[in-house]
Amino acid sequence: MASTSNTHLHQKSAVWHFFEPPVEECGKRQSKCRLCPDDKFLTVSNSGTTNLKKHIKNIHKINDLESASLNFAPQPGEYILREALVKWIATDCLPFTAVESESFHELVEVIRKLDGKITIPSARTVKRDLLEKYSLLKTSFKDLLANNLSKISLTTDLWTSNSCKAFLGVTAHWIDVNWQIQSRVLDLAPFEGPHTGINIANAFVRICEDF
Structure with missing residues (x-):
């Protein structure tokens, strides 16, 4: 399963306005370019963002990242949409690729014509958002269990x-x-x-220890 990194949140570089937060898959941290029409992912180095800057300058011809990024900050509506998509995917047990289906985009196109601009994130972005939401809810749930005053029963x-x-x-x-x-x-x-009883017990203990 892919994991997300919050390292980018602490970065000062303006280049992050043009890329989605990194996703770690197969040992590599990758970030999606928001300017490319297709899903273009670049490897994010632990030592810096040089390759990301080169991509923006060479492919998209943007040399002044600071000035351009002021007009490219994500809008509040984008976050609201992504939050709603995560809830929809999780609640209805849908695949991440539901946001890439032709019929879904046709529906969004109708909504866009009726009510302004809507940008649908990719399946990988929805997956990352869902993992981040899961992490937040899991932390909240751990606190709930820790502060619980009654006994807790477990079923398997x-x-x-x-x-x-x-x-x-x-x-x-x-x-x-x-x-x-x-x-x-x-x-x-x-x-x-x-x-077997031993295998079930071991798996049960691993889950409990995580909480």
Whole structure:
């Protein structure tokens, strides 16, 4: 699974106005150019952003990054849209590529004509946004469990898909301060190996230790 890096948030370079936050895949940090019509990803070096600057200057003919970036800062509406897309993808259990389907873009085109400009992010951008949202919600959930005053019960469910991929689900249950029963899924983790008691116990412990 790809992971995201927040290193770019602390960068002073104006070049980041032209690139999406880096995504780490297969050991390489890559960032998508916002100016390229297609999904153009460049490798982000830990030592600097020289290759990103060269791309902007050589391909897009922008030499003064500072001045150009003032007109290229993401608009509030873009963040609102991406937040809504993440909720839609996660709630309806849709693939990241749903934002790239022809019918979806036709719908957006109709909306754009009715109500201004809308830019749809790529599937990789939606994936990154979803991972970031998951990380935030997971941290919040950990705090909720840590501050919980009642005992917590855990249930498990070992499930195998039609494609013969096994998953172990773990759900936490407790009673909150208002005497309401609460339930939250801790994880639905891929399960490797035979479904023996020892393997199930080890997978269960790994999930619990993460919280």
